Amino acid sequence: MSATDAARAAERAARDSYGRLVATLAARTRNLSAAEDAVAEAFRAALDTWPRTGVPASPEAWLIVTARRVHGHAQARAGTAARAQSDVIRAIEDLADMPARDLPDDRLGLLLACADPRVDPGVRTPLMLQAVLGLTADRIGAAFLVSPAAMGRRLSRAKAALRDSAGGFVPGALDQWPDRAEAVLEAIYAAFGAGLDSAHGAEDGADLRAEAIWLAEALAAVLPDDPEVLGLLALMLHARSRAPAQRAGGAYVPLDDQDPALWDAAMADRADAALRRASRAGRFGRFQCEAAIQSVHAERRITGRVNRAALVTLYAALAQMRPTVGVAVARAAALMGAGDAGAALAVLDALPDAQVTAHQPWWATRAHVLAALGDPAAGDALTRAIGLTADPAVRAWLSARPFRPPPR
Amino acid sequence: MQFTILCLERAEDFARRDNPATAGDYWAGWSAYGAALAQAGVFVSGAGLLPPGTAVTVRQTGDRRDVQDGPHADAKEQLGGFFVIDVPDMDAALDWAARAPSSGYGSTEVRPVLTMPG
Structure with missing residues (x-):
């Protein structure tokens, strides 16, 4: 060691x-x-x-x-x-x-308490990271793009709300799990997402992906048979297993262009084992669905190809369970990957303007779809995506796309 | 609520503006960012600034006036430009600041705009 x-x-x-x-x-x-x-x-x-x-x-x-x-x-x-x-x-x-x-081990109770309805949903993840893992407001703030002082104030307010309510802070009991499971899992996944957003800043300690996996593992230790806990764990392990291939000499490498030999095979196997264990419960859910999507991508390591049809089916199921902008955009990308750019565009166009105006993945995906359809509006969509990108490596990758508009 | 996004750049970033090998990407990044601000409906105003070497700084102390070539302080990062945006809160302002190209190589400072009393 x-x-x-x-x-x-x-x-x-x-x-x-x-x-x-x-x-x-x-x-x-x-x-x-x-x-x-x-x-x-x-x-x-x-x-x-x-x-x-x-x-x-x-x-x-x-x-x-x-x-x-x-x-x-x-x-x-x-x-x-x-x-x-x-x-x-x-x-x-x-x-x-x-x-x-x-x-x-009362950590499940603490996780459940952090998902208390009295706690603002936006503060639940920071509260978990602080209470269960002892992370500082500085580090949590960096991951969530909030000033350390403001994050500290939000955490204090959340704890005060729990303390001042009737009966004081009440640790969540196991019987609350069915009601709060979604909020707890959502909050853990949000920590993982914050880690992804700041992936290029992993060295400064802002990468919370490992911590999110750790929380899910702690949860799985208490609830070893809960299919969605295992689904969330599998989802995050799969995504994390590709970290070594996501950058080549600092440059961004999109999933389909990654070299599967660089993926962490042992971590992907752990993910698939968790997903198999989840399936035994016979209760499919959102996180298992997302993990299954990741598992399809991971199969490329063995089969050398991506089962595009399976991705389209899984994304359709996910969009039913979880009709969010992020899922719709990912579904459009899957349709595009399967060769159906027209259907992809229809999915993108169905989203309301207000939700997509500053949504970088929507514009990036739209640019690719329009380019595939030979639509010259692809250039403007790409410029918009570039302007909305925070990650310099992604900005550089987008800027090098062949359908980049000529400078005006 | 209005916020100013101050974009701070290093000497080598200012140099990228005039180097034919790098100027294209440099300006494309900034113009895409400005367009995204405008199209999202948050842009109020903004300007890019010529490099700090073009600055002249004036100080008046009593009856003594001091005029100096260069910026007010000899810092590693200097103001390269700024945007004023109108967004609901600091969180939203920080989301936009993170997208400024300067966040990836220099730094980006966000300040609430002072509301004049009266």
């Missing part, structure tokens, strides 16, 4: 036990912010020392003991002020007396 791998593993272990501990403390004290604050210093110490010293045999026990010591000092120093946090300190004392193997 290289030094960076070891550091990464140490960080992972620290975040993993941080999430478990915050979840347990929040469940016991019904106060998420206090739980986070109580563990914050011990967590920083773990992030600091574990990469050098290695991960302790019982990471959670290490965090609990350290948190207890931190609060012991604070109490000795500040008497009454520290007593205000006595609930959470008592909870830490209780945990410190428990054998490590008896420590509960």
Whole structure:
């Protein structure tokens, strides 16, 4: 294991036990912010020392003991002020007396609480990333293109809303899963999507794809037979398995042009295994459908070709389950890939103007479809797509398309 | 709500404007961005600026006037142009700022436009 791998593993272990501990403390004290604050210093110490010293045999026990010591000092120093946090300190004392193997995993409850209807849907993903993985507002803000200060304020407001409501912060119980499953899975996938958007900035820590997969794995550990949890996991593993082929010397490489030999075969196999396990439940859903689409693309590694007809069928099913602009555009691209540019254009044209005016994939796909139909409007659509692109590598790729309009 | 998108570029980016090998892509990127702002209905105004070497800076301190060739500060990135856009909030302004070509090589600063009292 290289030094960076070891550091990464140490960080992972620290975040993993941080999430478990915050979840347990929040469940016991019904106060998420206090739980986070109580563990914050011990967590920083773990992030600091574990990469050098290695991960302790019982990471959670290490965090609990350290948190207890931190609060012991604070109490000795500040008497009454520290007593205000006595609930959470008592909870830490209780945990410190428990054998490590008896420590509960309340992370599902924490994930469910983050998807509480009182929390603005746009803040659910940031809240999960902070509460369960201990990510900072800076890093979350970079991924979601929000200023760190504004992200910090939104997170505080969300926690205050949970705290101030009747009964305080109530960790989600397992029986809430059917009602909140979609919101939880959606929020995890949003973290993955934010990672994709900032893929070219992976080095600055804005890439949340690995964290999203990690959340789905934690969820799958608690709900091993839920088909949509497995579907989401499969979808993200498939997409992530292609990361090594998405850039060639910094240049953008679209999916169909990628060299399958560069794909992470082991990760794609894990994805397909998860999808097969999901299918045993006999309950097809949106994430399994999206994973199946990715699986069709992944087959090219073995068959050397893309089953275009299968993609068209799967996208039609997905558009039924999930009629969004993004799905419609992807469906149009699949129709175009299958040689039906006319049908692709019809799908694109059916979307309302207001939804597509600043939607880069719509304009990029439209440019390709119009070019295939020999329509000279392809050039203007392409210019529009270029103007809406944030990723410099994608902008350069689009700018090099043969149907680029002559400069005016 | 109006926001100003300030596009900051490095010396080598200003140089790309006049190099025949790079000028085409450079200007195509900016003109596509400007067109996207206009067609999305958020464009209020904007201008590209000549390189910082063409700047002259004036300072008046009491009765002493100082006139200096060059920009006000010797920073690595200098203002290359700006756009004023009208969007609902800072989140939307940042979405547009991320699409400015300068975000990919220099940097892009977003500032809310001051509303004059009265």
